[in-house]
Amino acid sequence: MRRKTFARMNCSIARALELVGEWWTMLIMREAFLGTRRFRDFQCNLGIARNILSARLKKLVARGVLTREAAPGGGRRLEYRLTEKGRAFFPVLMALMQWGDQWVAGPDRAPVKVVERASGREIAQVAVRGADGRVLQPAEVAMVAGPGAGPAMRARLASRAARPVAVRSRERDAARAGG
Template sequence: MSRKRFDKMNCSIARALEVLGDWWTFLIIRECFVGTRRFSDFQTNLGIAKNILSNRLQHLVDHGVLERVEVQQRGSRHEYWLTDQGKDLYTTLTALREWSDKWIMGKGKEPIVVKDSRTGKPVPPVKVLDYEGKPVNPKYLSIEPGPGADVETRKRFKRGY
């Protein structure tokens, strides 16, 4: 059974899932954030099959999340580095980790704690803020068609999303 494709959907979340929606993807990106660069280290740290890892790394390179960098003049030795696009996933990864710490792992059972290296203090939870910098309660958020909404998306909002 082939999986559903999201690359033609007029939805930012669906399109992001087309690039990031595999369970290995965020683990590979997590590894990059903690300094993993080499294929063999990804494989060891994740316990992932070589063919799957190779496919996922290439997919992330093809979509601009990772960059494959040659690190040796002779032979073919390379590393995988986060691009600016990949580094922008930090907030998403942080929010996902915080959600899991709260709802899956449980308070006091967090596997890692992220601290600001300048102060040594834990980084505060990710929040959606209003224009004045105050947290917004989800019940006050409204969702409406944006400038890239196609005709079908606009119809869905007219009849009730």
């Protein structure tokens, strides 16, 4: 059967994943943030098949995440560059990288360190913050219906509004389970 689309779901995460959630796409975004612009370089740096890279780039351009422009220089050179929409994706990638650093690679084994260009100091952990800037844990927030919520989502959110993601202590050992 055909792979299901997330586009119809009344959920911004699903709709975002429809654009960037396919296999390879987030790594293409990573490359773009690392400064890669040319088809050849994406292909070599990632080791992705060319037909797949072509399809992914095409979709990202069509969705306004990248632009495709002729580049100066010999041959048939093109450049793929991040748009404003693409650059706005930065926090997602940084959050994902930090999670990988801390929970997959292991502490102090990060392959890449992100530093503030001006000062050379490492950036802070990407975190969810309240209006006052305080860092919030999952249990400290609630999901409520937004202006774009359909009837189904509205019903779901109403029925569980009082049920945060509870934190239990007995799982600490299990959280270290194998890789």
